[in-house]
Amino acid sequence: xxxxTDLHKGFNGEEILKGITTxxxxxxxxxxxxxxxxxxxxxxxxxxxxxxxxxxxxxYDGATYSELNEQQQRDLREQMGMVFQGSALFxxxxxxxxxxFPLMMFTKQKREEMLERVHEVLDRVNLENAEKKxxxxxxxxxxxxxxxxxxxxxxxxxxxxxxxNSGLDPRTAIVIDNLIKEITEENDITTxxxxxxxxxxxxxGEKIVFLxxxxxxxxxxxxxxxxxxNTAVTEFVYSSNLFKKxxxxxxxxL
Amino acid sequence: MFYLDDIGRYFLMLKGVxxxxxxxxxxxxxxxxxxxxxxxxxxxITVFLAFFIGAVVAIQTALNLTSPLIPxxxxxxxxxxxxxxxxxxxxxxxxxxxxxxxxxxxxxxxxRVTEQIDALEVMGINSLNYLVFPKIIAMLTYPFVIAIAMFxxxxxxxxxxxxxxxxxxxxxxxxxxxxxxxxxxxYSFMKTFLFAFLLATIPSFHGYYMKxxxxxxxxxxxxxxxxxxxxxxxxxxxxxxxxxx
Numbered sequence: 001x002x003x004x005t006d007l008h009k010g011f012n013g014e015e016i017l018k019g020i021t022t023x024x025x026x027x028x029x030x031x032x033x034x035x036x037x038x039x040x041x042x043x044x045x046x047x048x049x050x051x052x053x054x055x056x057x058x059x060y061d062g063a064t065y066s067e068l069n070e071q072q073q074r075d076l077r078e079q080m081g082m083v084f085q086g087s088a089l090f091x092x093x094x095x096x097x098x099x100x101f102p103l104m105m106f107t108k109q110k111r112e113e114m115l116e117r118v119h120e121v122l123d124r125v126n127l128e129n130a131e132k133k134x135x136x137x138x139x140x141x142x143x144x145x146x147x148x149x150x151x152x153x154x155x156x157x158x159x160x161x162x163x164x165n166s167g168l169d170p171r172t173a174i175v176i177d178n179l180i181k182e183i184t185e186e187n188d189i190t191t192x193x194x195x196x197x198x199x200x201x202x203x204x205g206e207k208i209v210f211l212x213x214x215x216x217x218x219x220x221x222x223x224x225x226x227x228x229x230n231t232a233v234t235e236f237v238y239s240s241n242l243f244k245k246x247x248x249x250x251x252x253x254l
Numbered sequence: 255m256f257y258l259d260d261i262g263r264y265f266l267m268l269k270g271v272x273x274x275x276x277x278x279x280x281x282x283x284x285x286x287x288x289x290x291x292x293x294x295x296x297x298x299i300t301v302f303l304a305f306f307i308g309a310v311v312a313i314q315t316a317l318n319l320t321s322p323l324i325p326x327x328x329x330x331x332x333x334x335x336x337x338x339x340x341x342x343x344x345x346x347x348x349x350x351x352x353x354x355x356x357x358x359x360x361x362x363x364x365x366r367v368t369e370q371i372d373a374l375e376v377m378g379i380n381s382l383n384y385l386v387f388p389k390i391i392a393m394l395t396y397p398f399v400i401a402i403a404m405f406x407x408x409x410x411x412x413x414x415x416x417x418x419x420x421x422x423x424x425x426x427x428x429x430x431x432x433x434x435x436x437x438x439x440x441y442s443f444m445k446t447f448l449f450a451f452l453l454a455t456i457p458s459f460h461g462y463y464m465k466x467x468x469x470x471x472x473x474x475x476x477x478x479x480x481x482x483x484x485x486x487x488x489x490x491x492x493x494x495x496x497x498x499x
């Protein structure tokens with residue numbers, strides 16, 4: 001579980017996050033949603049420890065990040081997996097080497113043991129025959145799956161995903177969403193996904209945190225998001241033409 | 255103030271490079287890869303340039319020796335001194351600032367743009383050590399390139415001088431050995447080590463701290479080439495003053 005309390009973060013005198021307090025539960029897919037510029041990415045990078053908040057605390061299963069020493073912070077980071085928006089795979093490495101990379105860095109396993117684990121996670125993300133290919137030789141959807149495999153290969157306790165669906169067709173996006181949800185449940189990890197894709201919200205949103213202008217505007221689950229009377233949330237949800245048409249059809253009794 | 259800020263960040267970067275070392279087995283492979291990319295990959299252009307520089311120095315010296323009182327062996331002496339003292343270490347390093355420097359900046363800059371450096375940081379890896387340290391170690395073999403450049407430059411001078419009809423082979427070989435001061439080689443290789451360090455670190459700095467997209471990667475590469483060249487030229491002056499005067 002990740003507990004965030006009164007989180008503030010700014011750049012060059014401009015406050016981006018303005019006192020966010022929330023929790024992300026273990027074994028659930030937690031979604032951060034909001035319009036562009038609402039502070040989602042900054043929030044995610046604070047959770048990852050890439051940005052240091054000016055005020056507030058982030059607790060990872062009881063351990064407050066800012067109170068940990070440098071070694072403890074590094075140890076905690078080794079328990080985090082991250083799927084970047086653009087996958088962030090290492091260009092010069094094959095798929096197999098990309099996935100093996102965290103194992104090489106942080107474990108003392110033999111190469112055979114590492115390869116066994118690599119093939120296990122590649123099988124899990126349905127990428128059996130792409131081990132020897134370079135990231136440039138595979139599709140965007142496959143790159144995302146490699147990024148997920150790399151993120152989970154060390155069996156992390158926390159998984160963070162920054163817009164895992166961006167640039168993917170709707171069908172592949174659903175496959176990736178479901179894959180993340182299944183992995184979260186199988187491994188009982190705390191997953192936080194940054195997205196503005198309403199399909200993802202409907203597919204896997206067990207907890208949804210809605211940010212607006214750096215404030216936490218609303219939080220709930222996917223069953224509550226269509227019932228809320230918070231205008232900022234409804235504006236965001238129904239900005240999608242598809243959802244607007246479905247709502248209009250429902251109102252007309254079609 | 256802007257430049258002071260950058261200079262300060264450069265030294266902080268160096269501090270970061272030498273702290274929290276990456277796992278030995280991983281860094282060893284990276285060093286071999288960097289030697290291949292930065293050193294072995296530069297040998298061809300270095301040999302080509304050094305040969306023709308040496309040849310041109312010999313021809314220019316020969317054409318400017320109008321007095322019959324000056325012995326022809328001076329062509330070899332002048333070529334040797336020019337190539338060993340300046341053309342091989344400094345001129346080749348300026349060329350390398352373009353070749354190796356822009357390669358380093360663009361590769362690290364692209365990693366920055368595509369969030370690969372963030373990925374390293376999230377994993378708890380010291381990205382500065384992982385990316386820059388192997389380049390510095392690989393560049394320690396750079397004097398090997400310069401030694402080859404010295405040899406090829408002198409060989410180019412011999413070919414141009416002898417086969418161009420400016421000096422006999424015997425005179426050239428006599429001049430080549432005349433008044434040879436071994437310390438000049440020491441001076442030259444001392445410079446080369448410093449240039450190697452600059453060639454590895456200044457482009458890395460420009461790549462690592464760049465912001466933006468593909469266009470900015472190009473701008474950072476240009477900027478890295480300019481600043482590496484400027485620092486090489488200034489440090490060449492300072493070292494020459496310190497070591498030879």
